[in-house]
Amino acid sequence: MADLTTDFLGITSPNPFWLASAPPTDKEYNVRRAFEAGWGGVVWKTLGEEGPPVVNVNGPRYGVVYGADRRVLGINNIELITDRPLETNLEEMARVKADYPDRALIASIMVPCDEASWKAILPRVAETGCDGIELNFGCPHGMSERGMGSAVGQVPEYIEMVTRWCKQYYDKPVIVKLTPNITDIRKPAAAAKNGGADAVSLINTINSITSVDLDNFAPEPTIDGKGSHGGYCGPAVKPIALSMVSEIARNPETHGLPISGIGGVTTWRDAAEFMALGCGNVQVCTAAMTYGFRIVEEMKRGLSQWMDEKGYRSTSEFIGKAVPNVTDWQYLNLNYVTKAKIDQDACIKCGRCYAACEDTSHQAIWMKEGRVFEVNDAECVACNLCIDVCPVEDCITMERMAAGSTDPRTGKTVSDDYANWTTHPNNPMAKAAE
Amino acid sequence: MTSPQTPGIQSGRLSQDQLARNFEDLHAPYDPHEAAVAADRCYFCHDAPCVTACPTEIDIPLFIRQIATGQPEAAAKTIFEQNILGGMCARVCPTETLCEEACVRETAEGKPVEIGRLQRYSTDALMARQGHPFDRAPETGKRVAVVGAGPAGLACAHRLAMKGHAVTIYEARPRPGGLNEYGIAAYKTVDGYAAREVDWLLGIGGITIEYRNALGVEVSLDGLRENFDAVFLGVGLAGVNLLEIEGGEKAGVEDAVRFISDLRQSDDLAALPVGRNVVVIGGGMTAVDAAVQSKLLGAETVTLAYRRSREEMPASGFEQDLAASKGVRLMFNVMPVAMHGNGAVREIELEYTELVDGKLQGTGETIRLPADQVFRAIGQTLAPVDGLDLEGRKVKVNGAGRTSVAGVWAGGDCTPGEDLTVVAVAEGRDAAEDIHATLMAQ
Incomplete structure (x- = not known):
C-alpha cells in the first residue's frame, strides 16, 4: 500500500486530505470526529477578531444545485466566519492539536485590513500550537462588505501587504487562500508570493445564486423573501478550480509556489487530478457536508490503489506531473488529425450523436437505414461532441490519422511533424521558419 | 368453510382480506421522486424508436422530459394529444413488446425506461384535477354516429367532438368502456378507473351515449346512415x-x-x-x-x-x-x-x-x-354486419378506416390489425380525422 504521508510546507500529515475551513471545522466536536475518521488535516473555521462575534442569518444559509436523483452537484452558502468567541475557538484548537500531534491543524484568519488587527491576533493563534495559518481572502459574502474576505483578495496590493504583516508577526507557514471572483488568478497569487507567502490555497467559493423561486420571485437560499449571492462550491466548480490552479502552477512568476487545491474534491480521482496539476495536498468541504466524514476512507484507499497501480511510492512522485502539459492554445499541434469512429457493436442506436452533430456541429454523422450511425470523415472536424453526448462509454472514439494518409475533409496529407498556430500561414503574426 | 380445496365451482374460497390483497394494483403508482429518477434515465433519443413503436405515436421523449422538469400535467397533455386513453394504455399496453422493447436502454442494459409507469404517473396527475385539458371547437352542425363505446369508439368520438361535431354513441352494454370496462383483468385497472376515465373523456362535451343500443337489434346501419352525416363502427368482436x-x-x-x-x-x-x-x-x-x-x-x-x-x-x-x-x-x-x-x-x-x-x-x-x-x-369473432365487405373475418377498411360503404368508417378490434387498446385508439382517432376532413370538404 502506497505511503500517503504528505509534507506540505514542512507540515506532515498522514494523508493529503485536509478539511477546508468551513462549517465542518467550526468546533472541537467536529474536528475530533474528523480526525477519528482519518482526515490528514483540518483548516479550522475562520477566526475573526476579539470582541462580539459575527452573527449568521437565522433562515436557510445553503442553496443547492441537483443532478439526477438529487445528487448534489453544487452547494452555495451565505454563512459567515465563526460566530463563536475567539477565545473559545483558540482553547479548543490547542486541546485538539495536543491530542492529535500527527495531524495538520491550520488556523484560518480574517481580521480587518490594518496592521494592528493582525499583529493582535497572530501571537494568540501561535499559542495554540497550530501548524500554520491560512489567510481568508476569499469569502465572497457578508465579510467582503466589511472590507474583508474577497474584498482583500480582489486587490493584489492588499494581499501582499497583509501577507507581509503575517510573515512579520508569525513564524510558521502562511498560506493565502485566494478568491476565484477575479479576472486573472495569477495576479493575487503573485502578490501573495511577493508578500512572502509560503503557499496559496484555492479556490474559495464562487459568487452564485443557485436558483430562483418562481412562486415568490426570490433567489435561493431565500431569507424572508430576499436572497443574497452566496459562495458556490462542490463538484460543479472543480473545472474552474483546476484551471486556476494550473495557471498559478505554470506561471513563471509563481511556478513552484506550493498550492493547496480546493474546489469540488469528492473522490480520490479529483484529488489526484489537483495534485497532478501541482497541488501539494487538497482541501475538502462539500463532499464531507454531503456524505459525512467517512468519505475520506474512499479517498485514501482510492489514491493508494492508484499509486500502487502506477508504481508511485509517495505523493511527491506525481505532484505537478501534468503541469508541463498545460499550454496555450497557440502551441497545440495542428497536425494532430483525428476522426470520430463509432463502434457499431457497442452502439445502442439512441441517435444522440447524430442530433448533436447534425443540429449543432458539422453534419458529419450519417443516419442510415436501420438507425445505423456512421461518421463521414470528409466532414468530421474531430470536435468530440459526439463522444461527449454518447451514453455508452467507449462506443465512439477519436482515432488519429496515420502520417501519410489523406484527410478527406481538407484533402491534405497528414504529417507527423509538430506544427502550431505560431507558424501557420494563416496567422498574420506568424514567423516564417528560418 | 369453503377453501381452495373444496370440490366443484364454489364462491368464497378466500377471505375478504386475502381477496382484497390479491386484486390490488398490479404496479403501484410512482411517487414523485421515483418518477423523477425513472424519467432521468431517458436519453431523449433522436427520432426515438419508442415513438415509432407506439401505435398512437406519443412523443415519449418529450413527455418524459416534461416529467423530469417537474410538469407531469403538461406531460399528460402531450400524451393525450395523441392518445386520449393514454391513462388506460399506461395500465394495459403490453409495453414490453411496444415502446419499452424499442427503448435503447433495453438494448444497452436489458432494462428499458419504464415508459408505461411514467405515462401512468403523468396521466394520473392530470386526471387527479378532473380537469379536461382540451377545448371544443365551435359547433360545425355535423352529426356523427359512433357504434360502440370501447377504446376505438371513444377515441373517435372524442376527436370528432373536439373538432366541433355532435356525436352520439350507441353502446350495446349498460356501461361504457368496452373491453376496458368488461375485458381486462381487475388488477390492471383498479378503483373503477375505466369508468372514471370515460367520465373524464366526456368532459370535452358534445358526446351523448345511448346505452343498451346494439347494432342489428335496436339500431341499424341503414338507419344510422340516414340520420347522421357519418358513421363510425367500433363494435369489437362480440362472438366467441x-x-x-x-x-x-x-x-x-x-x-x-x-x-x-x-x-x-x-x-x-x-x-x-x-x-x-x-x-x-x-x-x-x-x-x-x-x-x-x-x-x-x-x-x-x-x-x-x-x-x-x-x-x-x-x-x-x-x-x-x-x-x-x-x-x-x-x-x-x-x-x-x-x-x-x-x-x-x-x-x-x-x-x-x-x-x-x-x-x-x-x-x-x-x-x-x-x-x-x-x-x-381461443379467440373472439366479429358479429356480422350486413352490407360491409370483409377482409378475412374482419371489416375491410382502406386508408383511415373507410369501409366499403360510403360514409361508414370502422376501427378497433372489428378491423384487421392487432387487437390492442392502443391500436384501437389510434384507429378511432385517425378515422375521426378522416371523417372531419371529409365532412368539412362537403
Missing part, C-alpha cells in the same frame, strides 16, 4: 369461438371473456364462484387474465393449456411470468380433445402436439387433468 370437441357442451365449460366480465362487474369477489381445478384453453391476454384471476380468486390449481410453443404464445413474456408467479401452471404444445364427466366436467383430456412440416398436429399421446371449470379463450 367455440370448442368443438367431445363433451365441449358440459356444465363448467365457459367463456373466459364472460368470466372476466363478471369479475370486473362484481362488487363482492367472495360471492364469485370459481372451480377447484381450473383449466384455461388459449394463449392470449384473455387466457392469461382468466387464469391469473382464477388463481387469485382461490382456485387450488390453474393450468393454462396452449397448443403451440412458448415462443409462439401471443401473451408476452411479461404476462407469462406474471401467470407463473401467481401459481398458474403453463402447459405448451397441448390441445384439448375431450371433456369427461357425468353432466358437469370433471376431467379434461389434452393431446400433445408437434409441428410437422409447419403444420400443427397431435402426437397421439394424451394426458388427463382434473378440471371442474374450463375456460375457452
